[in-house]
Amino acid sequence: MRLFAFGINHNTATVDIRERFSFTETQLPVALQDLKQQTGIREAVLLSTCNRTEVYCGIQEDGSQVIDWFSQYRNTSRDLLNTSLYVHSARSAVRHLLRVASGLDSMVLGEPQILGQLKNAYRIAQKSGTLGMLLGRLFQHSFAVAKQVRTDTAISSSPISVAFAAVRLAQQVFGDLSNRTALLIGAGETIELAARHLHENQLGRMVVANRTLERARHLAMAMGGYAITLPEISEHLAEADVIISSTGSDIPVLLASQIQEAVKKRKHRPMFIVDIAVPRDVEAAAGDLENVYLYTVDDLNDVIQENLRNRQQAAVQAEEIIDTQVTHFISWLDSLGAVDTICAIREQALQQRQEVSDRALRLLKNGGDPEDVIQQLAYQLTNTFLHAPSTQLREAASNGDEEFIDVARQLFNLPEIPPQCTRSETVTKPS
Structure with a gap:
């Protein structure tokens, strides 16, 4: 049995092509079972995310029939698929999966979400009965390698998204966030990401302010927070240790005078403010106030670029780890070639032993x-x-x-x- 993998991703295919070959979670079990029924397919795992769709197989024959199945199953021509397709086998397939699991093949270098998506694809294949010894061992190995890469390198320790960078800076100022309150102003994608990162880092309390109360409630409820409107900000400003703002307002939504008054109510306890909006949501003069740490989107971009360089350096270390681990897995894979022979030798020896011992027992029964x-x-x-x-x-x-x-x-x-x-x-x- 040979290892074979192929797919399309954000580097090789546009969104419209990726959409044609994507699978929902409910579609995956049916597709896997259909694939397993194809001639020469012994094992299969399907990974489908917004950025990639990949098929991993243990096959007996040439891999072209698997690619044919893939294009036919999605009712799309093989010619169109070929324009975006990448194919890996044996060592190359092992290396590809280990890089995917470690976040080295992601749109955002080192992002951790792909590992959870891989584990979910593994569980679905397991439940669908299409996961065998080869892919089972390979995927478990990829999970272990991803953990090693994250432990031994700084690939995921440096934030390279605006929202993540804002939360990481808040942690640098306050350390533990479990007894802190965050005020999030706006309800767009960046604020939603910031809310998720804060929630994942055990934030004590969250207040979401938005022009439309319904949108604020939707986000706040998902994160266990409290929703208010923009005019209510002044009532809650002194409670906030962390403020992250990203609205589409043409004028500042937070004035320096408001912040100064809030700091007095806080008895000069520090206030950390990240203004991601362009135009700015927070009056620039607030940055001159004592005990106020104000960062703009430009400040965060400097942090992000520095962190991106750190990740790229860590990626070099990660590639070295992956090279070593690919060799380890291939050594195990090569050893499988001897397993059938060993089993055959043992079976033959056991049969010979049985025949000889049966003859000896007969001689003893006959008085030998x-x-x-x-x-x-x-x-x-x-x-x-x-x-x-x-x-x-x-x-x-x-x-x-x-x-x-x-x-x-x-x-x-x-x-x-x-x-x-x-x-x-x-x-x-x-x-």
């Missing part, structure tokens, strides 16, 4: 001398087991095949200089 029977048993078992290799070695010697003989010596762990044996001791064909 136990000592003679044991001697015959030992002789016949040795003779039976060594007959085939002895015959093959004689034939190799007559053909001048020294390499075959050297391999046999290694296989049986024979000494460099063989002990002398007489013709009568040479194993003969079993009777």
Whole structure:
């Protein structure tokens, strides 16, 4: 069985093409079972996200029939698929999956979400009955490698999104956020991401302010927060340790005078403010106030660019880890080639043992001398087991095949200089 993988992603396919080949979570089990029924397909895992759709298979035949199935199943021409397709097999497939799991093949370098998506694809394949030993071992290995990359490098420690950078800076100012209150102004995508990051970092309390109360409530409820309108901000401003603002307002929604008054009510406890909006939501003069830490989107971009450089350096370390781990997995994969042979040898030896022991038992039941029977048993078992290799070695010697003989010596762990044996001791064909 061979390892085969192919797919499309954000680097090779436009959104409209990715949409044609995407699968919902409910579609995946049916697609997997249909794929498993195709000739030569032993195992399969399907990964489908907004940025990629990939198929991982254990196959007996050429992989082209899997790609044909993929295009036909999505009712799209093979020619169109070929314009965006990448294909990997054996070592290349292992390396690709390890890079995907570690976030090295993502649109955002080092992003952690893909690992959860891979684990979900693994669970779906497992439940669908399409996960076997090969892919099971490969995916488990990829999870372990992703963990090692995140532990041993700084690939995911430096934020490179505006929302993530804002939350990370808040942590640098306050440390533990579990006893802090955050005021989020706006309800767009950036504020939603900031809310999610704060929630994941165990924020104590969240207040969401928006021009439309319904949108604020929708976001606040999802994060266990409290919703207010923009005019109500003044009533809650002094409660906020962290303020993140991103609205579409043409004028500031927070004045320096409002913030100064709030700091007085806070008894000069520090206030951390991130103004992501353009035009700015927070009056620039607020940055001059004592105990107020004001960052604009330009400040965050400087942090993001520095962190991106850090991630790129960490990615070099991650690639080295992956190179090593690919070799480890391939070594295990190569060892599988000997498993069938080992099993066959053991099965043959067990069968020979059974035949010889049955004969010995018959002799004992017929009154044979136990000592003679044991001697015959030992002789016949040795003779039976060594007959085939002895015959093959004689034939190799007559053909001048020294390499075959050297391999046999290694296989049986024979000494460099063989002990002398007489013709009568040479194993003969079993009777």
